[in-house]
Amino acid sequence: MRLERSIPAAALDAIRAPLLAAGATPVDAPVLQPLGLLLDLAGEAMRSRLFVVSGDGGEEACLRPDFTVAVAREHFADGAGEPGRCFYEGKAFRVAPRGSDRAEEFLQVGVEAFEAGDPVAADAEIAALAWAASAAGGRADLSLVLGDVSLFSAFVDSLELAAPLAARLKRAFAKPRQLKAELDGEGVSSTAEQSRIAALLAGLPEAEASAMLQELWSLAGIEPVGGRRPAEIARRLVEKARSAEAGRLSPEQADKVRAFLAVSDRPEAALDAIVALAGPDDAGLKAAVAGWRARLAGMAARGVPLEKATLAAAFGRAFGYYDGLLFEVRSAALGDEAPVAAGGRYDGLPGRLGVTTTTGAVGCMVRPARAYAGGQA
Incomplete structure (x- = not known):
């Protein structure tokens, strides 16, 4: 199993500090997680990245590939659906990508916030926490990539498509091959x-x-x-x-979706481009864009340098349970495939865990070994 290089205690303390200051309660989530649940939430494509083992009673389980689901399960274990913030620190485990069978073991620290209130303000705060923790590692080459699953959904709604077609298109957002098939008119068979x-x-x-x-x-x-x-x-x-x-998208509708997915620019310019592409029923999209302008203002007020940020309309996460804001903090030295930090909003996850709650859900994780200026990917 591949292990990350350890980093100095002082560097880890610095990276951890912004997250600890967020007022979260430490949570220790189990290493073993139910395989079926992870596949239901993240999709079958994740199976190749999971470290599968035999769980209690002989049922298939996996080592936690990430803390979001594990922490949510722990927080809502009593079924009460109460609000709260959770801080975690521990090892996660995944099989390396690109066909390798090598397993990776790496340290993650992060915060998951299950709170009612203004989701836009919470998004801005969590993204700013991830940026601050990443920057505390000393790297000078950081950038921020932003996306939003719900922004794509609002854009699709503006096109006034048949409801089943719109739903199919939204589900395909995080699956590039499936989305390409939809745009090429091959999304369904006869x-x-x-x-x-x-x-x-x-x-x-x-x-x-x-x-x-x-x-x-x-x-x-x-x-x-x-x-x-x-x-x-x-x-x-x-x-x-x-x-x-x-049915299928018309050629004109497909071209419009392609133009939306091609938007990638400084956040304010990207939002302007998205509004210009809106279909006839654009009220929901305009509301989503207004929320994004407020979100960006909140991030800037918390110290995020928006000149280093890009809003990419096609940006999506591998984990299928995210349903709003998505972001990654990246290092030019490490490349796009090795994010220093990542996070997003997943309001629907508690319900899929069988929990009735009025809280939202948003969180972030940081990989200290990547954030540390003297570390490796």
């Missing part, structure tokens, strides 16, 4: 090519669809793997069948 099982399930209530899927498995002697629940699999098959009926 109705004749759709799964008969998916079409059949689409005509049933969810409970009946789940029961039928279980019966089919039983008759075929099939045991599902990865911890996926029958209801979840049935739901996805139904969504696939229904989305196939929504």
Whole structure:
């Protein structure tokens, strides 16, 4: 297993200090996490990056690849859905990318905020914390990349597409190949090519669809793997069948989406370009852009140098549970594939964990070994 180079205690203290000053309660999240849950939340594409092991009772588990889900599960363990801030520090584990089977073990520190109130102000604060902690490592070559899943959703809504097509396009945002297929008119097959099982399930209530899927498995002697629940699999098959009926983007609509995805500039200029591309129903997009201008003002007020920031409309995170702000702090020396810090908003995650709460959810993590000016990727 590849281990990061250790850094001096004084450097780690400096990097940790801005996060500790955020008023968060220390949380110790379990190293072992349920594999099925992680795949449900992040998508099957993450499987190749997960360090899979046998958990309690023989069920598949994985070493935590990140702290967001682990900390959220720990914070909401009692099901109360209470607000709070959590600080964490510990090792995370992933398989190295690009086909390598080498495992990586690395230190992360971070803050997860589960709070009601103004999400724009909270986003600005968390992004500023990540910047301050990264800069405390002494690197002079840092930059900030910003994105927003919900901004893309608001743009898609402005185009007045059929609801299933719009939903399919939004789901494809974090999946470049799938999004390209949508833009090239290859996002769905013809109705004749759709799964008969998916079409059949689409005509049933969810409970009946789940029961039928279980019966089919039983008759075929099939045991599902990865911890996926029958209801979840049935739901996805139904969504696939229904989305196939929504058709494809017109060439003009596809060109407009491509133009949106190509926007990458200093934040204010990028927002101007996005507004100019809006479709006829632009009220939601204009509101989202206004929120972004306030978010940028809040970040600047907290010391983030916006001249070093880029807002990239196509920027997305590998973890599929983010649904708002996304950001990465990068170092020119380390490259785009080795971010120093990252974070974002994931308001929908508590609900997917079965928690009823009125709080939002936003957080950030920093990798001290990358932030440290004398460290390596």
